[in-house]
Amino acid sequence: MEQNNGFYKLTWLQRLGFGSGDLAQNLIYQTICMYLLIYYTNVYGLAPAQAAFMFLIVRVVDVLWDPIIGTYVDKHHPPLGKYRSYLVLAGLPLTGFAILCFWDGMSPSLTYAYFTYVGLSMLYTLINVPYGALNASLTRDTNEITILTSVRMFLANVGGLAVAYGIPKIVAALSPDGQIHSAESSSAWLTTMAIYAITGMILLFFCFSQSKERVVMDASEMEKVKISDLWTEFRRNRPLRVLAFFFVTAFAMMAVGNSAGSYYMIYNVHGTSDQMANFMALGSIPSFIFMPMVPWIKRKIGKRAMFNLFLTIAIVGMVALYVISMVPSLNSQMWLVYVAQFVKSTGVIVATGYMWALVPEVISYGEYMHGKRISGIVNALTGIFYKAGMALGGVVPGLVLAYVGFDQTNATMQSPLAEQGILWLVCVIPALLLVVAMLIISHYELTDEVIEKINYEIENRNK
Numbered sequence: 001m002e003q004n005n006g007f008y009k010l011t012w013l014q015r016l017g018f019g020s021g022d023l024a025q026n027l028i029y030q031t032i033c034m035y036l037l038i039y040y041t042n043v044y045g046l047a048p049a050q051a052a053f054m055f056l057i058v059r060v061v062d063v064l065w066d067p068i069i070g071t072y073v074d075k076h077h078p079p080l081g082k083y084r085s086y087l088v089l090a091g092l093p094l095t096g097f098a099i100l101c102f103w104d105g106m107s108p109s110l111t112y113a114y115f116t117y118v119g120l121s122m123l124y125t126l127i128n129v130p131y132g133a134l135n136a137s138l139t140r141d142t143n144e145i146t147i148l149t150s151v152r153m154f155l156a157n158v159g160g161l162a163v164a165y166g167i168p169k170i171v172a173a174l175s176p177d178g179q180i181h182s183a184e185s186s187s188a189w190l191t192t193m194a195i196y197a198i199t200g201m202i203l204l205f206f207c208f209s210q211s212k213e214r215v216v217m218d219a220s221e222m223e224k225v226k227i228s229d230l231w232t233e234f235r236r237n238r239p240l241r242v243l244a245f246f247f248v249t250a251f252a253m254m255a256v257g258n259s260a261g262s263y264y265m266i267y268n269v270h271g272t273s274d275q276m277a278n279f280m281a282l283g284s285i286p287s288f289i290f291m292p293m294v295p296w297i298k299r300k301i302g303k304r305a306m307f308n309l310f311l312t313i314a315i316v317g318m319v320a321l322y323v324i325s326m327v328p329s330l331n332s333q334m335w336l337v338y339v340a341q342f343v344k345s346t347g348v349i350v351a352t353g354y355m356w357a358l359v360p361e362v363i364s365y366g367e368y369m370h371g372k373r374i375s376g377i378v379n380a381l382t383g384i385f386y387k388a389g390m391a392l393g394g395v396v397p398g399l400v401l402a403y404v405g406f407d408q409t410n411a412t413m414q415s416p417l418a419e420q421g422i423l424w425l426v427c428v429i430p431a432l433l434l435v436v437a438m439l440i441i442s443h444y445e446l447t448d449e450v451i452e453k454i455n456y457e458i459e460n461r462n463k
Helices: 010-044 048-074 085-089 093-102 110-138 143-172 182-209 221-226 231-234 236-267 275-283 285-303 301-326 336-371 375-403 416-441 448-462
Strands: none
Touching: 010 048, 010 093, 010 110, 010 143, 010 182, 010 236, 010 375, 048 231, 048 375, 048 448, 085 093, 085 110, 085 182, 085 448, 093 182, 093 221, 093 231, 110 143, 110 336, 110 375, 143 182, 143 285, 143 336, 143 448, 182 416, 221 231, 231 236, 231 375, 236 275, 236 375, 236 416, 275 336, 285 336, 301 336, 301 416, 336 375, 336 416, 336 448, 375 416
16 A cells, blocks of 8 residues: 555565666667677777767767756656656657667768767667656655665666677577678677667556656746756755766776677687677676665665675676786686676676665755755756766777777787787776775765655655
């Protein structure tokens, strides 16, 4: 039975329905993050420097687009729902652009690549910003938010696993030459992306059907929302600032590591498509073991200690992967590569997965301090910073590959410098970014006790 205040308990179908939205988005966007760069350089025919600059331009467009969407979402209330309506309205065109990104009928046209990638990214924002605000509209209950976030991240990692493991397997199976990084594999990429994108669209519709908005601002508050609220909220909401900078470093780390993983398996390890699928899958598998344990771990040691623990685990895994890759007698032992990848991914998944549970907290903090529950604005701000992280992480791999003389026409071998550059992208740069992330999150001050007190005071104030 639902409560008559903001502290709602959700059914498991509602939790799964909400989480399916992230599963849907990951089927599309994780494919972009993990494989678009190698598709552009090895299949579509772009130079690494061209791809790097395009990734930067797309993220700059995102940074400008996010606040516009965040403000629009907070000022309007479509008939289908303030936040959930965009799952339907933008879901269909997002599916179309995702498929078009992997069509090579215009290759190697840089203009076409820009048009499709920019269009996809703008449509993704039109879904992701209101979706990010949706969980804060479902309930104020912090324990429920933790469960909801765990379910969401579990399903998000189902999507990540489906992409990491499934994409190279399906593309290799459909490709005439059995490879995923040759020009002959272009039709296989198109078919595979169509399967994933259409599945994602169906899941977005399911998420829409199971989401019921309960905690939203009233009409008078909506009229007061303006785009300058972005910078006002950022300036006066310290926990939001801490979280925003954590997003920058976390997403930069993931963007660098994810896009370089396929290059690492092809050129450093010389793995088969099956081994690549296994390696990439290990980037998601730990979520099924550790994400269900997050509520228990958080209760035992607290959220700050939990972040530090798993960020340290991730760094240890990256150091191990680097050492294994540099020692010839070790890098031929695939099981050692898998173990290091598993350790690294365990730390990354828990730390970056749980950060989403902090977004409703900073929303409630802003409402408590200043009387406005501007979920769309806050999610637009976090979106700006996570896109800034993606911009940094997206441009770095292409620039590093260009700097070390990566030869995209060679499907099997690279120079020692190019192989070392790939290793920087997989291990060294992500580890340095995680050290910075650990320093940033140490300044987050909203404990569970503080946020519970804030939420109850807001409810009492609104009675």
